[in-house]
Amino acid sequence: MYRKPALIVCGGQDASTGFAEPYGLLAHYPRASYAVLDRAGHNLQFEQPVLFEALLEEWLDRVMEGSGAAG
Numbered sequence: 001m002y003r004k005p006a007l008i009v010c011g012g013q014d015a016s017t018g019f020a021e022p023y024g025l026l027a028h029y030p031r032a033s034y035a036v037l038d039r040a041g042h043n044l045q046f047e048q049p050v051l052f053e054a055l056l057e058e059w060l061d062r063v064m065e066g067s068g069a070a071g
Contacts, residue, residue: 005062006032009055011040011047033059 006029010019019036026032035055040047 002029004031004066005059007055007059008032008034010036011042011044012036012038013041016042
């Protein structure tokens with residue numbers, strides 16, 4: 001079990017890996033955020049950059065809080 005902050009982001013229209021299977025990982029990552037971005041496929045960081053970056057920044061905030069480096 002991984003007990004640190006995690007982020008699982010999937011594209012709703014990802015024809016390569018899909019979005020349903022990664023949901024099963026949540027049992028192993030109790031501090032994970034899981035998001036499915038609509039209007040995004042396998043390149044969701046380019047297809048939904050604003051939303052992707054907001055999720056990434058929130059995850060980084062949680063990582064920093066856990067490291068004691070938050071200011």
